[in-house]
Each structure stands twice: as structure tokens, then as C-alpha cells.
Amino acid sequence: MITADLAKEPRTVAKMFDAVAPRYDLADTVMTAGLVHWWRRQTLRRVGPTSGQAILDLAAGTGTSSIVLARRGADVVACDFSAGMLLRCQSRLGSLAARVALVAGDAARLPFADATFDVVTISFGLRNVQDVPGALAEMLRVAKPGGRLVVCEFSRPVRRVWRAVYRWYLRRLMPFLARLVASNHQAYRYLAESIWSWADQGELERQIELAGWRAARHVNVTGGVVALHEATAPKRRTASGA
Numbered sequence: 001m002i003t004a005d006l007a008k009e010p011r012t013v014a015k016m017f018d019a020v021a022p023r024y025d026l027a028d029t030v031m032t033a034g035l036v037h038w039w040r041r042q043t044l045r046r047v048g049p050t051s052g053q054a055i056l057d058l059a060a061g062t063g064t065s066s067i068v069l070a071r072r073g074a075d076v077v078a079c080d081f082s083a084g085m086l087l088r089c090q091s092r093l094g095s096l097a098a099r100v101a102l103v104a105g106d107a108a109r110l111p112f113a114d115a116t117f118d119v120v121t122i123s124f125g126l127r128n129v130q131d132v133p134g135a136l137a138e139m140l141r142v143a144k145p146g147g148r149l150v151v152c153e154f155s156r157p158v159r160r161v162w163r164a165v166y167r168w169y170l171r172r173l174m175p176f177l178a179r180l181v182a183s184n185h186q187a188y189r190y191l192a193e194s195i196w197s198w199a200d201q202g203e204l205e206r207q208i209e210l211a212g213w214r215a216a217r218h219v220n221v222t223g224g225v226v227a228l229h230e231a232t233a234p235k236r237r238t239a240s241g242a
Contacts, residue, residue: 008130008194010081010106016190017061018084023181025062027188030181031174039226040065040123043152046228047121049074056117056142058107059125063089063100070099077117079103079110080125107135112142119143123152127198136211143233149213155220155227156200162223170196201227 020027028036043065049055051073057066060078062085069076078100080086086102093100105111107122108131120139129135139149157163170192178188199207201218204227208216213231220227 008128010108010130013128013130014081014083017080017082020188021062021082021084021088024085024088025064027178027181031177031188035222035225039152039221040068042221042228043121043123043150044068046150046230047119047148049119053118054116054144056110056112056120056139058120058122058139059128060089061085061125063092065121065123066100067092067096070096074099076100077103077112079105079107081106108138110138110142114141115144115147116142117144117147119148119150121150121152124154126151126153126204127194132199133207133211136208136213140212140233145233145235147233149208149229149231149233151204151208151229153204153227153229154195154198155204155224158220158224162225166225167196201229204229 017024032039047055047069049069049072053074054077055069055074056077056079057069058079060066060080061082063078066076066078066089076099078086078089080089081104083104086104089100090097090102103111107125107129120143122139126132126135136149143149157166174188174192201220201224205216205218208229208231212234214234216229216231218227218229
């Protein structure tokens with residue numbers, strides 16, 4: 001079984017996601033008690049896709065978010081570094097294939113020209129990137145002036161009691177559920193560890209602003225288990241791109 005560690009070496013993480021791809025959506029639903037669908041709906045509201053918008057959907061996985069964005073009329077690039085995930089996405093597109101381009105790529109080295117996208121969004125993928133500051137800078141580079149960033153990511157529950165319950169879930173219950181439903185249950189040990197070791201809301205907000213994004217802000221969802229972060233690209237760029 002392929003299992004990544006918190007060093008987050010890109011090729012190892014990609015292979016791990018290749019291994020979990022066959023049952024990834026089922027595992028997501030079971031291990032979040034269906035809450036993942038609510039979190040994605042809230043993210044969709046923040047993105048606010050409209051007809052003709054160019055949207056980069058990073059860590060697109062099996063295409064769950066890309067498909068919904070395309071249904072709203074946006075022109076979507078679904079980018080992921082897992083070939084297995086992109087194959088699952090391709091199999092689901094159907095008539096939307098003309099509106100969704102599939103691209104294999106690393107968030108820290110995006111294969112797109114400067115100022116290409118109206119919106120850059122990433123859901124449950126930023127914490128798996130080895131170079132988070134570099135990835136946030138790359139997202140800014142490919143965003144149009146005045147373009148928007150929307151990040152949906154696991155975060156830190158705001159109440160102490162809820163944090164304790166959540167940590168117990170990640171350490172005890174999540175591995176048990178993974179053994180029942182996941183195609184590579186060992187990979188979920190890394191996923192649980194990556195969630196708990198991830199930056200809290202304030203730290204990620206600071207990282208977004210340090211990368212050059214403006215007006216960074218966040219909204220807690222489900223008591224801070226997930227946070228939705230938004231920011232805007234400057235309307236004028238300096239020579240360095242920020």
C-alpha cells in the first residue's frame with residue numbers, strides 16, 4: 001500500500017491518491033457523515049460561478065466540484081497531480097467534457113500563463129501541497145488582476161471540547177471507517193495526521209496575504225472543522241507579480 005508522510009513528497013502523495021481514487025467519493029461521504037456535501041455547497045456559493053468565467057479548480061480529484069462549476073456555465077480547468085483521480089473525473093464528465101479541461105499538474109508549479117483565471121479554487125487539497133507559500137504565489141500568478149481565491153480546507157474547531165472530540169475522531173474512528181470503505185485504508189492515517197498538523201484559520205489567512213493576495217478573510221463551517229478562505233488578487237501587479 002502507498003502511504004505518504006508529512007514530508008508530502010509530491011510523487012508519493014500522487015501515488016497515494018491514485019490508490020484511493022476508486023472509492024474516494026464513497027469514503028469521503030461515509031467518513032464525514034455526509035457533511036462533505038454541505039461543505040462543497042458552501043464553497044460553491046463563495047465561488048459564485050457564472051457563464052463564461054474561467055475557473056481553475058485545483059486538487060480537482062474525481063471532478064465533484066468541477067462538474068458543478070461547469071453546470072453553472074463556467075469554463076473549468078480541473079487540475080490534479082493524481083492521474084488516477086483525473087481518470088475518475090474524465091469518466092464522469094459526459095456532456096460537460098467540452099467545458100472541463102483536465103490537466104495534470106502540481107499546485108506549486110502550475111502549467112498556465114499569467115493572469116488566466118477569474119477564480120482559483122482548491123478544496124481539501126492545499127494541506128497536501130509540499131510548498132504551500134509557493135502554491136499560493138502560483139495561484140496569484142495565474143489569477144487575473146482582481147480575480148478571486150477560494151480555499152476550502154479542514155481547520156481547527158473553535159471550541160476546546162469540540163477540538164478534543166475531533167482529535168479522538170481523527171485518531172480512532174476515522175481509521176476504523178477507512179478500513180470498512182476505503183480502497184487504501186492505510187492512506188487515511190496520513191490524511192488524519194495531515195488534518196491535525198495543518199495550519200489553523202489565522203495562520204492560513206496570514207500565509208495567503210504573505211503570498212500577495214489582498215483582503216484575506218475566512219468563515220468557519222461546522223464549528224471550525226472546515227474553514228472557507230477568500231482573497232482577491234491586486235488589480236495592479238508589481239514586477240514580482242504581487
